[in-house]
Amino acid sequence: MKQIYTKTGDEGMTSLRDGVRVPKDDLRIEANGQIDQLNAHLGVVRSMLSDDTANSELIHAVQRELMTVMSHIATPEGSVNPRELHTKEITAQLEQAIDSADYQGGFVVPGGGSNLSAFIHLARTQARTVERRLWSLNREHPVNKDILVMMNRLSDYLFVLANEKE
Numbered sequence: 001m002k003q004i005y006t007k008t009g010d011e012g013m014t015s016l017r018d019g020v021r022v023p024k025d026d027l028r029i030e031a032n033g034q035i036d037q038l039n040a041h042l043g044v045v046r047s048m049l050s051d052d053t054a055n056s057e058l059i060h061a062v063q064r065e066l067m068t069v070m071s072h073i074a075t076p077e078g079s080v081n082p083r084e085l086h087t088k089e090i091t092a093q094l095e096q097a098i099d100s101a102d103y104q105g106g107f108v109v110p111g112g113g114s115n116l117s118a119f120i121h122l123a124r125t126q127a128r129t130v131e132r133r134l135w136s137l138n139r140e141h142p143v144n145k146d147i148l149v150m151m152n153r154l155s156d157y158l159f160v161l162a163n164e165k166e
Helices: 027-048 053-073 087-100 115-140 145-164
Strands: 013-015 021-023
Touching: 021 027, 027 053, 027 115, 053 087, 053 145, 087 145, 115 145
Parallel strands: none
Antiparallel strands: 013 021
């Protein structure tokens, strides 16, 4: 069995791509931790969408893109990341899903309807947290604008989806 622990983080440091060491509370690490949490929430939502292939596939595409986004966030300035971003395409898909949804307006209190809707709201609030962390990060380490737009659209999509699944 491959050993999972390295002990290299025991003193509060971790590595970015290319081995650059930074404190574990570096804004890039914090942003990626929030993205990781969002990805886990989206996994729960996707597992509950067994009868909704279109939304399940879109969320899976978002999850894969979030992994690429995390890779870009962890790439130090001056280094090249070989993983291609597809955030513009994902944003377009999110917008199409929002535009085709049967959204009647208004806000629902999470948990008042289905479990699925409540979990989607949880993912939505985490998407908003990610967006805020990325804007904070952007002040010190520029973040690709397409990533920021995708995160904003993702929370809109999750809002509409949660209301639809209420």
